[in-house]
Structure formats: structure tokens, C-alpha cells
Amino acid sequence: MAAEKNYYTIDPQGKLQCVKCGVPLIKGKAKFMYLDNGFPVELPVCPQCGFVYVPEELALGKVLSVERALEDK
Amino acid sequence: MSQIQERGSTHVYKVNRISKEEMDSMVERCVYEQPPFCSAACPLKLDTRAMLKAAAEGDFKKALLLYEKIAPFPLILSQGCEAPCEKACRLCEVGDGVAVRAIEAAVARFGERSKLGGVFRTKKRKTTAIFGSGLFALFLAGELEKKAYPVTVFCEEPDLESFLHCETAFLDEEAFELEARRLQGKDIQFVFGCELSPDFFAEQRAAFDVVCASEAVAKRVYLDAVCIPELMFCEERQLVMGFGEGVMAAAFGAKKAALTVDRLAQKLDPRNTRGSEGAVESRLYTDLSEAETLSRVPLPAAGYTREQAAEEAKRCIQCHCEECLKSCAYLKHYKKHPGLLAKEIYNNTQIIMGDHQLNKPMNACSLCGQCTVVCPNGFDMARVCSGARRNMVSTDKMPLAPHEFALLDMLFSNEEAFLCRPQPGYERCKYVFFPGCQAAAIAPATVRAAYEDLCARLDGGVALMLGCCGAICDWAGRYEMYDKTKDFIDRELAKLGDPIVIAGCPTCKKELSEHESVQLTGIWDVLLELGLPEGAKKLERPVALHDSCGARGDEQVQGAVRTLCGELGCELVDTPYSGDRSPCCGYGGLTAYANREVAQEMTEKCLERSGEAYVSYCMACRDRFARQGRESHHVLELVYGTDAGAPPDISEKRYSRLTLKNDLLREIWQEETAEMKLDYELTYTDEARRMMDERMILTADVIAVLDGFRETGEAILDSDTGLLIARRRVGNATFWVAFTRGGDDGYVVHRAYSHRMQVVKREG
Numbered sequence: 070m071a072a073e074k075n076y077y078t079i080d081p082q083g084k085l086q087c088v089k090c091g092v093p094l095i096k097g098k099a100k101f102m103y104l105d106n107g108f109p110v111e112l113p114v115c116p117q118c119g120f121v122y123v124p125e126e127l128a129l130g131k132v133l134s135v136e137r138a139l140e141d142k
Numbered sequence: 143m144s145q146i147q148e149r150g151s152t153h154v155y156k157v158n159r160i161s162k163e164e165m166d167s168m169v170e171r172c173v174y175e176q177p178p179f180c181s182a183a184c185p186l187k188l189d190t191r192a193m194l195k196a197a198a199e200g201d202f203k204k205a206l207l208l209y210e211k212i213a214p215f216p217l218i219l220s221q222g223c224e225a226p227c228e229k230a231c232r233l234c235e236v237g238d239g240v241a242v243r244a245i246e247a248a249v250a251r252f253g254e255r256s257k258l259g260g261v262f263r264t265k266k267r268k269t270t271a272i273f274g275s276g277l278f279a280l281f282l283a284g285e286l287e288k289k290a291y292p293v294t295v296f297c298e299e300p301d302l303e304s305f306l307h308c309e310t311a312f313l314d315e316e317a318f319e320l321e322a323r324r325l326q327g328k329d330i331q332f333v334f335g336c337e338l339s340p341d342f343f344a345e346q347r348a349a350f351d352v353v354c355a356s357e358a359v360a361k362r363v364y365l366d367a368v369c370i371p372e373l374m375f376c377e378e379r380q381l382v383m384g385f386g387e388g389v390m391a392a393a394f395g396a397k398k399a400a401l402t403v404d405r406l407a408q409k410l411d412p413r414n415t416r417g418s419e420g421a422v423e424s425r426l427y428t429d430l431s432e433a434e435t436l437s438r439v440p441l442p443a444a445g446y447t448r449e450q451a452a453e454e455a456k457r458c459i460q461c462h463c464e465e466c467l468k469s470c471a472y473l474k475h476y477k478k479h480p481g482l483l484a485k486e487i488y489n490n491t492q493i494i495m496g497d498h499q500l501n502k503p504m505n506a507c508s509l510c511g512q513c514t515v516v517c518p519n520g521f522d523m524a525r526v527c528s529g530a531r532r533n534m535v536s537t538d539k540m541p542l543a544p545h546e547f548a549l550l551d552m553l554f555s556n557e558e559a560f561l562c563r564p565q566p567g568y569e570r571c572k573y574v575f576f577p578g579c580q581a582a583a584i585a586p587a588t589v590r591a592a593y594e595d596l597c598a599r600l601d602g603g604v605a606l607m608l609g610c611c612g613a614i615c616d617w618a619g620r621y622e623m624y625d626k627t628k629d630f631i632d633r634e635l636a637k638l639g640d641p642i643v644i645a646g647c648p649t650c651k652k653e654l655s656e657h658e659s660v661q662l663t664g665i666w667d668v669l670l671e672l673g674l675p676e677g678a679k680k681l682e683r684p685v686a687l688h689d690s691c692g693a694r695g696d697e698q699v700q701g702a703v704r705t706l707c708g709e710l711g712c713e714l715v716d717t718p719y720s721g722d723r724s725p726c727c728g729y730g731g732l733t734a735y736a737n738r739e740v741a742q743e744m745t746e747k748c749l750e751r752s753g754e755a756y757v758s759y760c761m762a763c764r765d766r767f768a769r770q771g772r773e774s775h776h777v778l779e780l781v782y783g784t785d786a787g788a789p790p791d792i793s794e795k796r797y798s799r800l801t802l803k804n805d806l807l808r809e810i811w812q813e814e815t816a817e818m819k820l821d822y823e824l825t826y827t828d829e830a831r832r833m834m835d836e837r838m839i840l841t842a843d844v845i846a847v848l849d850g851f852r853e854t855g856e857a858i859l860d861s862d863t864g865l866l867i868a869r870r871r872v873g874n875a876t877f878w879v880a881f882t883r884g885g886d887d888g889y890v891v892h893r894a895y896s897h898r899m900q901v902v903k904r905e906g
Contacts, residue, residue: 084860084861084862085858085859085860085861086858086859086861087858088855088856088857088858088859088866089854089855089856089857094858097903098903098904098905099901099902099903099904100901100902100903100904101899101900101901102899102900102901102902103898103899103900104148104149109904112901113858114903115858118856119903120856120858121901121902121903122858122867123869123876123878123897123901125878125880125893125895128878128895128896128897129895129897132897132899133897135899136543136897136898136899137543138497140501140541140542140543141497141498141499141501141541142496142497142498
């Protein structure tokens with residue numbers, strides 16, 4: 070079976086902790102959605118409560134450029 | 143809190159708000175692509191402007207290349223042409239027209255011939271023959287050779303020199319030599335010494351696909367030959383033939399004839415698809431103020447030298463209409479003339495699938511109307527862009543992101559921060575003061591002073607309406623929202639007894655003038671009638687008055703503000719871009735939201751005009767100039783001796799509006815207001831403040847995130863930075879705040895950012 074496609078991957082490497090659950094965030098499956106489009110990604114996710122973290126560089130970099138491209142479709 | 147629905151990705155087919163026909167008629171007004179007058183007058187359509195430019199730069203090789211495009215024998219043409227271009231030259235109106243013909247002669251004489259001849263071109267299969275001699279036959283042979291037709295010339299003359307000599311007696315010896323060499327270099331077959339009798343002709347013509355003849359030969363072989371001059375063609379005899387006398391008639395005739403040959407060779411009707419031929423009228427506008435040298439370089443009997451020709455060519459002012467580009471920062475930014483940009487923007491609205499690459503330029507225009515005033519034909523880019531925006535909204539293709547902040551700000555003005563009250567003691571009022579949303583946001587103390595002054599000095603009661611006139615949604619192309627806002631304002635005015643609106647902002651005045659039955663005046667008019675109040679701050683020094691784009695075309699408003707400034711003692715500095723020609727500060731048309739870079743360039747353009755302090759009568763202008771570090775006053779700040787101080791950030795603008803409303807409600811109308819107080823302490827680092835202003839993140843958004851954190855405890859801790867990071871979805875965006883705890887129960891905000899995409903955990 071072909072590997073599942075991910076548009077972006079970030080591994081928290083144990084540096085991020087979920088304040089509510091008190092556990093480290095792990096690399097987990099997440100999905101960005103905008104204007105009826107979806108993009109599977111791997112982001113730091115809390116294994117217990119499911120909090121998905123979007124770092125600033127990602128939000129203002131890749132995410133912003135994809136948003137703009139989709140807005141002009 | 144208000145929300146605006148984000149668009150989906152389904153295709154919505156709706157009627158365009160602005161039709162293609164309407165758009166075409168608008169595009170037609172731009173004369174940028176019109177030919178210069180010299181080229182328009184030339185039947186051969188020489189790109190005179192480009193040729194003169196090359197000659198002026200000393201690039202005679204390029205100049206000759208351009209000239210040879212229309213003249214296979216440039217020396218013959220330049221020495222024999224009647225030069226209609228010279229008569230059409232606009233410089234004739236202020237001095238001597240450019241000596242085009244003498245420059246052409248120098249170009250033909252001194253220009254280095256390009257080595258890229260037609261020698262290696264593949265010849266066409268269809269063969270052509272020309273019977274006879276003279277200029278028409280010579281030029282036609284040159285034209286057909288250029289088009290790569292195998293061409294054979296049958297003539298009575300015994301050799302090439304005699305053939306060339308026919309009808310070219312005006313050439314000097316050197317020119318004759320040069321042209322003879324040029325002719326020899328061309329791939330043309332000659333059959334000399336022919337007896338061009340009808341029998342000979344009949345015998346030979348069958349061997350060729352298309353047959354041409356000089357006028358004399360045509361009439362000799364067919365006594366009844368009748369030429370259709372537009373085609374240079376005798377249809378009955380299927381013969382391409384010469385017609386008319388003179389060098390220009392021969393050159394133009396040969397050009398038309400060559401096209402006819404082309405059509406006949408392809409077995410097409412020679413009447414079809416010929417395009418524009420011959421001289422045309424040009425609608426180009428030329429600013430003659432740029433003409434410097436008005437007299438010709440004296441022409442020696444032997445013609446110009448290379449240097450003299452270049453010197454004379456430099457006199458050409460390179461007729462171009464760039465009136466709008468000179469004054470508009472937006473058009474300058476996109477480096478396109480408005481006719482082309484308008485076409486592209488309209489096409490952008492018609493894309494159903496694919497990228498709308500012109501969304502950004504479409505949303506970057508400030509819709510200020512300056513181009514319409516400076517354009518000699520009244521080109522209206524504002525109509526094009528606002529029509530295109532409405533088209534995009536109507537087909538659900540308009541992205542919300544560029545305008546959402548401004549639209550939400552408008553909803554804030556007309557909901558949370560909205561205030562409409564009659565003057566205490568009155569149920570119905572004679573007047574209502576409408577200062578405009580930006581005045582309340584930027585200079586609340588000025589608004590209050592103005593309102594209190596109007597109440598004190600006007601009879602009949604003065605109501606107050608704090609809100610947005612609807613300009614924001616009008617600019618965004620959100621026509622349904624605009625209609626709602628209009629109805630809302632009308633209803634509120636009706637509650638006050640339909641008073642006379644005293645507008646504090648020229649844009650509001652313009653927008654409100656669209657309402658039927660609304661009586662309008664400006665605060666500047668009222669103040670002129672009442673006289674300046676006590677405490678008016680006189681500025682007895684020169685100031686640059688910046689006219690608001692909202693007052694464009696409204697001489698009365700522009701004049702009244704000038705008088706008011708005069709009464710304040712200001713010495714006004716006017717520039718060529720004052721009054722109706724004034725550029726927009728960058729706020730208009732929502733440029734400041736949709737395209738900060740262009741908005742910045744617009745502000746700089748406004749400030750270029752003068753080094754003095756600026757006085758404006760639109761609060762947005764006042765704010766943008768102050769942000770740029772220039773001393774900037776709104777005329778009402780001078781009138782009421784108030785100083786709005788440093789320009790507020792986006793959150794302070796909201797806070798000011800809300801505070802003004804609550805203060806006035808409490809202090810003038812004795813009404814109780816909800817206390818705007820957080821139950822925890824919140825501070826921001828300077829960097830966070832700067833970041834938030836730049837990223838359009840409000841303190842309200844940050845508070846929403848922290849409130850969420852306090853409710854749910856959801857956040858992450860970054861062990862590298864020690865920052866807590868929480869998030870919350872507010873409307874169509876997710877806001878992230880990085881903070882630390884501070885004090886007993888408080889937070890220090892270090893960073894903030896947002897994105898519009900939604901993010902969810904995925905199973906699996």
C-alpha cells in the first residue's frame with residue numbers, strides 16, 4: 070500500500086506539553102480545512118485531549134500562502 | 143459578535159453586475175494604445191516614434207530595421223515620400239514639427255543593415271510574377287520578396303540599373319548606388335528586355351500562381367482593366383495591378399497589393415481579414431508642456447549627418463498619454479496603463495474555474511476617482527474596479543479575507559459602538575451630526591467638542607449619530623450589505639424626524655447623498671455660518687491642504703474648507719495635485735486593508751507634494767499622514783483646539799469608539815452603560831502590540847483567546863521559550879496567543895498570530 074500523503078510534518082520532539090493533560094505533545098495526524106479543501110498534515114497533537122498546535126512559522130508561512138492561493142481560486 | 147459568511151467553493155452562476163458591453167465602453171476611453179499622430183498619418187504605418195527613439199539614442203541599426211519594415215527601399219522612400227507624418231507632428235502646434243523625412247534619409251544612409259536577411263528563409267510554394275517597371279513594380283517586388291514568395295519580374299529594361307532608374311530620377315548618385323546594391327542583394331528573379339505585349343503576357347501568366355502588373359502594362363494587356371484601389375486588384379482579369387502616381391501612392395499601393403497577393407495565393411477572397419490599412423485618426427492625448435527644443439536642427443543641402451539626425455530625433459517628445467500613471471500610485475505600482483488593466487480585471491471576474499490572478503490589483507484601487515479627473519477622456523478605474531468587485535461578490539468568487547477586517551469594523555461601528563440619540567430635551571431634531579466612524583475612532587474628543595458646540599449654537603435640536611455611512615461595504619462590493627446599511631441609517635434618521643444631516647466627513651456626505659430624501663450639509667458649512675468657536679487654534683504658518691477624495695467633484699466642499707482654513711489664519715500651499723486632482727491617502731477603497739504596500743505608496747505620493755504640515759478634512763487622511771511621521775491635523779482639531787495626538791492602533795480605534803459612546807451616554811443622556819472591565823489583568827509587550835497591529839489582531843481577539851483558556855485550561859507549554867500558547871476560533875479565523883502568567887491573576891501577552899484555515903485532529 071502506498072504511503073499516506075502528508076502535506077506537512079512537524080515533530081514536537083518532546084518540547085511541547087499539553088497544559089490541561091500534563092502530557093507531552095506527539096506527532097499526530099491532523100487536517101487543515103479551508104474553502105471546502107482539506108489537507109492532511111502531521112502536527113504536534115495532545116494524545117489525550119486532541120489539542121492540535123499550529124506554530125507561528127507554519128501559520129504565517131505555508132498556511133498563509135495556501136490560504137491565499139485558495140482564496141483566488 | 144457579528145460574523146460574515148465565508149464563501150464556499152461551489153460555482154454560482156448569477157448575472158454580472160456590470161456587463162461586458164459596459165466594460166468595453168469604459169476600456170475604450172483609455173487612449174494609451176492609440177498610435178502617435180505621426181504613425182497614424184502614415185499610410186504605411188511606420189512606427190515613427192520607435193524609429194525616432196532609436197535614432198535619438200544613436201542606434202541607427204535598430205532605426206533602420208524599423209524603417210525597413212515598411213520600406214524595402216528606404217532611400218527611395220525617404221527621398222520621395224510626401225511625409226504626412228511631419229504635418230501631423232504635435233510639435234507643429236508649438237514650433238517646428240520633427241523633420242522625420244530627413245531623419246529617415248539619414249537612417250537609410252547611415253544605418254547598418256542587419257545581417258539577418260531573408261536568405262535562409264524557406265520560400266513559399268506559390269509563385270508570383272510582376273510585369274512592368276516603375277516604383278510600384280519595384281516596391282511590390284520588395285514586399286513579395288519580404289513575404290518569401292518566389293518572385294519573377296518581367297521588364298522591358300535591359301539591366302538592373304535601368305530598371306531601378308525608372309521613376310527614381312530624384313535619387314542622388316550615392317543613394318542610387320546604395321539602392322542598386324540593396325536590390326541586387328534581394329532574392330528576386332529578373333527577366334530583362336521583354337516585350338511586354340498582350341501575347342507575351344498571355345504566354346507567361348499561366349506559369350505563375352499570382353500575376354501582378356504595373357498600371358501601364360495592365361492597361362496595355364487588358365484595355366478594360368479596372369483597378370479596385372483598396373485591393374490594387376482587377377477582379378475580372380484576376381490581375382494585381384498598380385494605380386496612382388507618386389512615391390507614397392506606389393509604396394502604399396505595393397503594400398496593399400502584397401496583401402492581395404497573399405490572400406489570392408491562399409485562394410482566399412482578397413477583401414477579407416485585411417485589418418486596418420492606410421492613415422487613421424488618432425485619439426492620443428499629448429502633453430505638449432514637455433516639448434523643449436522648438437526649432438529644427440538646420441537641414442544642410444546634402445542632408446543630415448548621423449549626429450545631426452540624432453540631434454533632431456531627440457526633439458521628438460515620444461507622444462504617450464500617461465496622465466493617470468503620473469499621478470496614481472496604484473497604476474504606477476502595477477505598471478500598466480488603465481485600459482489594459484481594466485480589461486484584465488474584467489476578464490478576471492469571468493473566470494469560473496482557475497486562478498483569479500487579478501484579485502489583488504482589483505482590490506488595490508482606492509476607488510478615489512483621481513484618474514477620471516486627470517485623464518483627458520475621463521477614464522474611470524474606480525467604476526471598473528468597483529464593478530468588478532461587485533461581479534465577484536455576485537458570483538460568490540470574492541475572497542472575504544482582504545476585506546473582512548474592515549467589514550467587521552463597520553459592523554462594530556453600526557452595532558456595538560452605534561449611537562443615535564436626539565439632543566436631550568428634544569424628541570425630534572432639526573439636525574443630526576454624523577461625524578463618521580473614523581472621526582470617532584481617531585479623534586473622539588474632537589467629535590465630542592464639535593457635538594457640544596453644535597448643540598449650543600444651533601436652534602431646533604441637534605441629534606448625534608455615531609456609526610458608519612456604509613462606505614466600507616460599498617467599497618468592498620458587498621452590495622447586499624450596503625443596501626441593508628442604507629436602510630438601517632434611513633430608519634434611524636426617521637426616528638429622529640428626518641433631520642438635516644451635518645456630515646463631518648466628505649466621504650460620508652457623498653455616501654449619504656445616495657439616500658433619497660436625506661437633506662445634507664457639511665460641518666464646514668455650518669461652521670462658516672456660525673463663525674469659529676472660542677478656542678480655535680490658529681495656525682499662522684503655511685500648511686498643505688490635502689483635499690479628501692470624498693470631496694472630488696464637489697467644489698463647494700473644497701471651497702468651504704479653504705475658507706475655514708483661511709479664517710483659522712492658515713496660509714495654504716496648493717500644488718498641481720490639489721482640489722479635484724488630489725490623490726487618495728490609501729484608506730479609500732479599502733486599499734489599506736487589501737494591499738498595504740500599495741496603500742503605503744499612495745500615502746507617500748500624497749506627502750510628496752509638500753514639505754509643510756498637512757491639514758485635511760477626512761480623519762483617515764489625518765491618521766495615515768500622522769502614521770507616516772508627518773505633522774498632520776484634521777481641520778476640526780484646529781477649530782476645536784483639540785489634538786488627537788499619536789495615531790491609534792486598530793484596537794485603540796475600536797476602544798475609542800466604544801468609550802466615546804459610553805461616555806456620551808452617561809454624561810449627556812444620563813444613561814447607564816455596562817462597565818468595560820476585565821476580571822483579570824492583561825498587559826502586552828511592545829513587540830506583541832506591534833505584531834498585533836501589523837497582523838490585524840485586536841485586543842478583543844486576544845481577550846477571547848484568554849477567556850477561552852480560563853474556561854477550558856487548554857494550552858500548550860513550549861519548554862524552549864517558557865511561553866504558554868492558547869488558541870480560539872473567532873469568526874473565520876483561529877487566533878493564537880503566546881503569553882506568560884503575571885501578577886496574582888494576570889497575563890503578559892508576548893506574541894499573537896492567526897490563520898483562517900481550520901485545523902482538526904484526524905483519526906487513524
